[in-house]
Amino acid sequence: MESVTTPGPAAGEPTAATPPAVTPPAATPRAAASRPRRADASRNRAKLLEAADHVFAEHGLDAPLEEIARRAGTSIGTLYNHFPTRTALYDAVLPARVSRLDQIGARAMAEPDAWTAFASYLTGLFDVLAQDRALNETLARSDLLTESVAAACKEGLVQVEELVRRAKAAGTLRPDFERSDLTAFIPALSHAIREMPTSDAWRRCLGYFLDGLHVPGGPQAGRP
Amino acid sequence: MESVTTPGPAAGEPTAATPPAVTPPAATPRAAASRPRRADASRNRAKLLEAADHVFAEHGLDAPLEEIARRAGTSIGTLYNHFPTRTALYDAVLPARVSRLDQIGARAMAEPDAWTAFASYLTGLFDVLAQDRALNETLARSDLLTESVAAACKEGLVQVEELVRRAKAAGTLRPDFERSDLTAFIPALSHAIREMPTSDAWRRCLGYFLDGLHVPGGPQAGRP
């Protein structure tokens, strides 16, 4: 019949229930992507989220889904019931991770000196990225940026931009520094951190980078 | 004999004299890791090397071996005859790639100003890494550093160290700069370059890094 190429993953739900009346809330016919209606399902969902969070952080975002299911104590089928795609799992897990960076931002904001604030934000950021592989890959790999993850990142960038603005205003950050410089550098060092044996290496690297961005003098702009 | 490890890429591999007497060392019962004794086998080996070089450069070092065999016009079995492991292929292909960097080093050496030489070396290096994925991953991934590849890298580092020495002597490179800083930074930016849409991003990144390393004044050390 229509079996042209493969079973056809996109095709899906021809049979369905053929709803007689309205069946209003069952928007998605198959694939229970909606929220569970039963207590045990909710529990499983929570266990899966916990497991995904843990496994992603430890083994990276390409970790086998089977491992997540195993850690959650459910079958792989249940995982797919709740999260039909890997991306759905990312969406459910990563934004919260990304939000952890807000703490770092907040702490940096409290710092009175604008340059110190900016520098300590980056140091704190990489301190976290060195330990949290999920977060590291989220910031380093642009390919997996789903909408909700990207939103969380953008949220974080707002803080950074404020820090950048302040430091520029104080005259201690080079005026030609751009936001895109940060979104280039962060993935770079993120990648590298993952394979570095000691934290000393990336700290020194970051140090040079910061020195390159720093204007030591301060407000007394043009030196004659 | 000395043929303990590999065919030895360092020696010019042309069969040349075909050792008369002592040929028997068919030590390895299976797996023809030794050099071929027949013309067609030599030809196939060459075709495989060309194919590997091309495929690695284009698709990275994790490219499927089957693709290399296909491009070489041989069967996968033949590939395994000549190169029993992926590592054997790396050993046969990568050192030559790494040696390309010597040109960049040589050009930089010719530059009279020590700082400019150092900076232009790094720029030239990343220019190449932005286009040659095999070389990029070779420098970025420490896990695949076999002995012969590491040797080729070390060779290249000799040049860089000379450039570093000169620039430090000229007083235009920070004296606290270490070799390990380079071996941390190069993988970092290498990784990042691969996913960057435009070369502008990494150039700016590198620029900041270099600015952080630069001592603008020069010989007149302490400024009063």
Next chain:
DNA sequence: AGCTAACTTGAGGTGACCCTCAATTTAGCG
């Protein structure tokens, strides 16, 4: 030419991961 060791071949076994779905279990309502 004839012969043999060297070489090539490619189907097929292995394993990792993906995703599906018919059969089964179970929560929770009346």
Next chain:
DNA sequence: CGCTAAATTGAGGGTCACCTCAAGTTAGCT
């Protein structure tokens, strides 16, 4: 309770890459 829709299960089919090896082909010596 008993019933039904919601959820769970896990074997199984699909893909992709790895690697092997028995059988066939061929270079090159004599």
